């Protein structure tokens with residue numbers, strides 16, 4: 296019988312895994328519950344939908360997301376290739392038309408030989424002797440999360456995150472904004488709302504004073520530090536936003552020739568420029584408060600919101616207890632976890648995790664873990680070996696790469712050297728395994 300891999304979840308990780316498996320000549324059953332069962336964040340039924348920001352981060356190799364993307368390219372990532380075809384201007388970052396990208400990926404996977412896409416919610420762990428990849432993501436359906444609790448030894452698998460609002464272009468008064476990228480890197484891809492001290496303080500006090508949406512009784516409120524709601528950052532101190540997501544460094548208002556006290560940035564969300572995201576404004580403020588507070592910002596007085604910021608679940612396993620470096624369940628080696636549920640955090644990390652799971656599940660001979668000098672290898676090793684007591688999903692950072700063998704006082708150069716070393720190690724791994 297032809298080996299057939301089952302994947303639960305057609306998100307970023309599941310779609311990438313499906314492609315890699317089908318490419319190796321094996322058959323795939325990809326289960327996706329949408330559109331019958333929707334999540335709180337997905338807007339449609341396409342596979343690989345990016346649910347919030349349309350940015351995949353910097354392309355510079357000395358940045359964490361830049362190195363990850365370089366490695367994904369070397370590993371022939373399907374998602375990355377599609378993302379590059381659907382890019383929208385965003386300085387030195389790779390930003391995309393999210394919906395177009397998801398539509399293209401869906402069409403390509405639907406027509407790929409060997410892939411069967413089944414629109415169905417999985418509520419129990421399927422009994423199969425074949426490899427099974429669980430890639431149901433941070434918004435795994437509650438029934439399936441419950442089914443997983445036997446395997447993962449945890450009753451609750453989630454904590455909380457928040458997303459940013461999306462504004463309709465026709466409702467923005469562009470005359471009050473200026474276009475520029477920080478430090479003039481790339482084109483003038485961001486729209487900037489300059490704030491003086493008074494406007495900044497009004498924004499901070501109104502956010503701090505507003506009442507956030509309450510978590511339900513049975514839900515524990517734990518925020519993930521890398522994705523704090525903007526009002527939580529504001530609560531940490533009057534200037535915390537001016538030094539954080541609203542920092543004005545590298546931005547000069549051409550009309551005054553001066554650097555504003557703070558800057559709110561808008562980033563294009565789609566190719567047609569119909570929608571703009573409020574960058575860094577992930578929030579759990581009530582919808583009425585979001586409308587009232589954000590309409591105080593210059594240029595947004597008549598803003599129409601395509602989507603408000605929201606609070607959402609973030610489901611993940613306690614990776615160090617459950618999986619090994621091959622993302623394989625310690626209790627049952629036919630089961631793999633991929634994407635955000637496996638304990639990685641972020642779009643690019645989820646794609647990377649899906650790609651490696653696809654390779655591991657389809658190629659038995661891949662018993663050589665990725666070198667820990669590579670970004671993806673160090674991330675998979677970290678989540679499998681971190682302390683389980685306070686485990687939280689992790690993004691890739693250069694801190695995960697060992698310093699040994701790379702001596703340099705200049706921080707940027709040191710990152711470049713580590714990145715070069717990572718690419719060399721990955722190239723050797725790819726050659727050795729003839730991927």
Ligand SMILES: Cc1cc2nc3c(=O)[nH]c(=O)nc-3n(C[C@H](O)[C@H](O)[C@H](O)COP(=O)(O)OP(=O)(O)OC[C@H]3O[C@@H](n4cnc5c(N)ncnc54)[C@H](O)[C@@H]3O)c2cc1C
Nearest residue numbers: 304306307308328347348417431432436439634635641642
């Ligand atoms: C609201 C929100 C906003 C986020 N914003 C960002 C951001 O701006 N930037 C960033 O880098 N990361 C962000 N993340 C984190 C993460 O990068 C994304 O969630 C990413 O999509 C994770 O990829 P994934 O493949 O693991 O999960 P997903 O892309 O969510 O895919 C999982 C898929 O499984 C399906 N599914 C769930 N349960 C079942 C079931 N029982 N049966 C069948 N199918 C099922 C879902 O419908 C979904 O299509 C965000 C997460 C959330 C929840």
